[in-house]
Amino acid sequence: MSVNAPELELRGITKRFPGVLANDRIDLTVKTGAIHAIVGENGAGKTTLMSILYGLVQPDQGEIRVRGELVRFSSALDAIGAGLGMVHQAFKLFPTLTVAENVVYRNEPKKGWFIDRDAAEAGVRKLADSFGLGIDPKARVEDLPVGVLQRVEIVKALYRDARVLILDEPTAVLAPQERDGLFVIMRRLKAAGRTILFVTHKLNEVMAVSDRVTVLRSGRVMADLKTSETSPKAISKLMTGRDIEAVARPSLGNGGEHLLRVNDLGVVDDAGLVRLDRVSFEVQAGEILGIAAVAGNGQSELIDALTGLKPASSGSISLNGVDITQAEPAQRRLAGLAYVPEDRHRVGTAAGGEVWSNLLMGYQRTPKFRRGRWLRGTAVKEHARELIAQYDVRVGSENTLVGTLSGGNLQKLVVAREMTHPAELLIADQPTRGVDIGAIQFLHRRLLEYRDQGRGILLISAELSELLALSNRILVMYEGRIVAEFDAASTDEAELGIYMTGGHLAGAVHG
Amino acid sequence: MAETLRASTNRVLRNPVAFSIVLSLLIGAAIIAATGTNPLLAYSEMVRGALTGSGLRNTVSRMIPIVGMALAISIPFRAGVINLGGEGQMVIGGLAGTLAAIYLPLPPVLVIPLALVAGMVAGALWALLPAIGQTALKLPILISSLLLNYPARALTGYMVRFPFADPTVTSSSTVPVPESNRIPKLALFDGVSASLVLLILLLIGVALFNLRTVPGYETRMTGLNSRFSRYGGVAVDRQVVWVMLASGGIAGMIGTHLVVGETYRFLDGDLVVSGFAWSGLLVALLARHRPGPMLAAGAFFAALQIGGLAMQRNVNVPWQIAQVLQAVVIIMIAGRFVLKARRETAAVIEGETTVTGEV
Numbered sequence: 018m019s020v021n022a023p024e025l026e027l028r029g030i031t032k033r034f035p036g037v038l039a040n041d042r043i044d045l046t047v048k049t050g051a052i053h054a055i056v057g058e059n060g061a062g063k064t065t066l067m068s069i070l071y072g073l074v075q076p077d078q079g080e081i082r083v084r085g086e087l088v089r090f091s092s093a094l095d096a097i098g099a100g101l102g103m104v105h106q107a108f109k110l111f112p113t114l115t116v117a118e119n120v121v122y123r124n125e126p127k128k129g130w131f132i133d134r135d136a137a138e139a140g141v142r143k144l145a146d147s148f149g150l151g152i153d154p155k156a157r158v159e160d161l162p163v164g165v166l167q168r169v170e171i172v173k174a175l176y177r178d179a180r181v182l183i184l185d186e187p188t189a190v191l192a193p194q195e196r197d198g199l200f201v202i203m204r205r206l207k208a209a210g211r212t213i214l215f216v217t218h219k220l221n222e223v224m225a226v227s228d229r230v231t232v233l234r235s236g237r238v239m240a241d242l243k244t245s246e247t248s249p250k251a252i253s254k255l256m257t258g259r260d261i262e263a264v265a266r267p268s269l270g271n272g273g274e275h276l277l278r279v280n281d282l283g284v285v286d287d288a289g290l291v292r293l294d295r296v297s298f299e300v301q302a303g304e305i306l307g308i309a310a311v312a313g314n315g316q317s318e319l320i321d322a323l324t325g326l327k328p329a330s331s332g333s334i335s336l337n338g339v340d341i342t343q344a345e346p347a348q349r350r351l352a353g354l355a356y357v358p359e360d361r362h363r364v365g366t367a368a369g370g371e372v373w374s375n376l377l378m379g380y381q382r383t384p385k386f387r388r389g390r391w392l393r394g395t396a397v398k399e400h401a402r403e404l405i406a407q408y409d410v411r412v413g414s415e416n417t418l419v420g421t422l423s424g425g426n427l428q429k430l431v432v433a434r435e436m437t438h439p440a441e442l443l444i445a446d447q448p449t450r451g452v453d454i455g456a457i458q459f460l461h462r463r464l465l466e467y468r469d470q471g472r473g474i475l476l477i478s479a480e481l482s483e484l485l486a487l488s489n490r491i492l493v494m495y496e497g498r499i500v501a502e503f504d505a506a507s508t509d510e511a512e513l514g515i516y517m518t519g520g521h522l523a524g525a526v527h528g
Numbered sequence: 529m530a531e532t533l534r535a536s537t538n539r540v541l542r543n544p545v546a547f548s549i550v551l552s553l554l555i556g557a558a559i560i561a562a563t564g565t566n567p568l569l570a571y572s573e574m575v576r577g578a579l580t581g582s583g584l585r586n587t588v589s590r591m592i593p594i595v596g597m598a599l600a601i602s603i604p605f606r607a608g609v610i611n612l613g614g615e616g617q618m619v620i621g622g623l624a625g626t627l628a629a630i631y632l633p634l635p636p637v638l639v640i641p642l643a644l645v646a647g648m649v650a651g652a653l654w655a656l657l658p659a660i661g662q663t664a665l666k667l668p669i670l671i672s673s674l675l676l677n678y679p680a681r682a683l684t685g686y687m688v689r690f691p692f693a694d695p696t697v698t699s700s701s702t703v704p705v706p707e708s709n710r711i712p713k714l715a716l717f718d719g720v721s722a723s724l725v726l727l728i729l730l731l732i733g734v735a736l737f738n739l740r741t742v743p744g745y746e747t748r749m750t751g752l753n754s755r756f757s758r759y760g761g762v763a764v765d766r767q768v769v770w771v772m773l774a775s776g777g778i779a780g781m782i783g784t785h786l787v788v789g790e791t792y793r794f795l796d797g798d799l800v801v802s803g804f805a806w807s808g809l810l811v812a813l814l815a816r817h818r819p820g821p822m823l824a825a826g827a828f829f830a831a832l833q834i835g836g837l838a839m840q841r842n843v844n845v846p847w848q849i850a851q852v853l854q855a856v857v858i859i860m861i862a863g864r865f866v867l868k869a870r871r872e873t874a875a876v877i878e879g880e881t882t883v884t885g886e887v
Contacts, residue, residue, distance in 0.1 A: 326758065347762070349761075350761045351761075369752040374749060378756065378760035379761055382742060387742050390743065
């Protein structure tokens with residue numbers, strides 16, 4: 018081990034998954050005691066790279082050195098042994114155990130055959146206090162708020178003597194106030210000589226805490242920059258600068274008529290945090306309104322409130338002139354709302370049901386498919402077969418169980434069902450996620466046709482190129498607010514990226 | 529010939545239900561042999577006891593409440609609502625039906641149907657309590673319905689001890705249902721209760737509801753994924769109330785049948801000791817809520833229980849052996865289903881990661 022060796026050194030890391038080159042010859046050098054940010058869009062390869070570094074995934078090629086020493090991790094235990102610690106996005110804690118019990122798990126101080134609970138609690142308290150983490154070792158994990166859980170995870174890593182902490186999108190689950198607290202802790206850890214790998218896609222956070230930043234795009238390193246010498250705009254351009262597919266700029270169908278009107282809509286979550294902050298907008302007939310936002314910035318709450326799956330706390334929603342603020346989901350569907358949910362597994366389908374029963378959902382009470390209380394079996398099956406053919410869903414038959422479908426096919430099934438409704442407004446949340454290129458173009462054409470029939474679409478997508486290609490207008494959401502509105506023809510990914518990541522606030526956060 | 533025999537043997541062994549029954553019979557044989565009795569003799573006594581002479585009537589009579597309770601439990605179960613309060617609903621309904629049959633001053637043609645209706649209404653109302661608890665107060669039905677079995681027993685016990693006690697007998701029971709007001713016997717199976725007809729009609733009705741109606745479709749989808757149902761516009765809370773009412777209603781009707789059609793007196797604890805509600809729960813699980821298989825599984829369990837008693841009488845093998853057989857069948861079948869389900873999920877997850885795995 019040489020004295021001047023960097024804490025971490027990755028050379029030529031390559032990882033191929035079926036159909037995707039997730040990491041392509043990635044080089045990364047992280048100095049001891051630095052906060053090093055890794056940024057990139059969804060699918061840029063951040064998660065794969067961190068999984069490789071933490072031993073969860075084995076690279077196809079490339080080498081990893083920790084303090085100059087060549088290592089090969091076959092599991093996370095090896096990585097922990099080499100002084101790495103990871104705080105996952107989804108916390109890995111036992112809810113019914115105490116903080117101390119969670120922290121010492123697998124390294125319990127023992128007194129004879131028994132766990133030395135006092136020593137465990139004292140050790141955890143000392144460690145937590147030395148970094149000002151402010152957690153009670155005796156508290157039960159299930160009683161703690163998310164922000165504290167994250168600090169428990171940090172202590173857990175520190176207890177295992179982690180010199181390098183990997184924080185995987187740590188702010189995604191935090192409210193702004195909690196986030197500032199996390200930054201304070203990160204700076205303290207840095208002052209104590211620990212190294213932090215900070216994975217994020219929020220550029221104001223990069224500017225606020227990091228020393229260096231590595232930008233990934235499509236599995237490659239686009240740049241490795243000193244944070245103080247770069248700008249959110251430059252990073253955003255590096256992150257998103259792919260060529261946008263040329264699509265004829267859409268025109269407004271029979272515009273002017275307001276389909277959906279949202280007025281001062283607010284959502285407060287169970288913990289009392291404001292998730293959606295007085296949002297107002299309209300969707301017109303013949304228009305695709307795009308919403309651009311990084312996950313967790315209020316768009317899910319907005320959609321839940323619009324579809325009636327979770328109630329709004331304040332404000333009003335009207336569809337086709339009918340107030341649906343308090344309406345049940347069924348009434349909203351009758352009022353003319355169709356919805357492609359983001360989570361096709363948990364919301365959009367029932368895995369244990371057949372293709373036909375999944376395609377029927379939402380229509381079962383329409384005259385076409387029932388006679389009184391009786392289901393019209395033939396019409397139901399025929400409808401299923403039609404949709405399967407029209408949308409090229411690859412299934413054995415309409416009786417195939419949906420749980421056996423691949424992700425892309427499942428998505429086609431959900432989109433087929435929702436777009437066939439005679440609804441005036443379609444809410445499409447990530448309509449092309451996980452679908453292959455050919456199918457994406459097919460679905461895009463369908464969305465444009467839908468709009469050309471004089472109907473409206475509210476389109477939420479993590480793919481900015483998709484938003485830019487399809488939308489007439491684009492709203493940008495950040496931390497529960499609409500922070501900007503653009504004419505889709507006169508903006509670009511870099512500009513959207515700055516607003517989505519809070520880059521327009523970067524100056525304020527710094528000061 | 530040998531080929532076809534082997535093929536059909538294979539087919540039987542690959543069917544989880546048949547496989548489990550064969551295996552549990554083998555395990556039972558080993559236990560019986562250990563007690564010093566010839567297993568073949570014991571089994572033949574069991575079959576004879578369950579299926580010949582008055583044994584057949586007893587088996588069919590026992591099948592009625594088991595299948596009835598299975599049906600009652602299967603309706604909410606299919607919608608993802610676990611009603612463990614079948615026993616309490618049966619007892620409350622049984623008392624209400626009995627009292628109606630005893631005290632209604634009407635001609636028997638009206639009294640018998642009204643008694644069944646009274647039992648249904650009382651059972652349904654008892655089931656409504658946990659339904660409201662869940663929809664209004666987020667109190668899980670699983671727990672509240674189970675706990676409500678105890679006050680149901682206590683309440684009926686009090687009623688037959690004090691307000692409606694028969695002073696001429698020492699046991700805590702009502703007076704007997706007047707002969708004219710009892711559910712008649714059929715000429716079938718050596719005089720089995722006419723409730724059998726009602727049960728068959730109910731089974732057909734539930735099967736049609738499940739497969740052919742809009743609410744039947746909606747309840748099934750809720751059972752598969754309630755978030756999906758809600759998203760599709762199904763009023764899931766209202767559905768919970770309906771399936772619980774139907775469940776409690778059927779349980780109450782079965783309770784009424786057990787007194788007005790079988791024992792004629794409501795005797796405290798009488799409806800509970802036979803454990804019909806719990807046998808019914810197992811049958812519903814085994815048949816996965818499908819009415820046809822429920823009838824088959826219920827008949828099998830009834831035959832096991834009646835045959836077990838005959839075995840004890842005639843060859844001195846304790847009837848608990850029958851319970852062991854029942855338990856082994858259930859464990860085997862449950863194990864097979866879990867394995868199968870796990871394999872299916874694994875396949876799905878694998879398929880999924882290759883397509884959408886976050887990279």
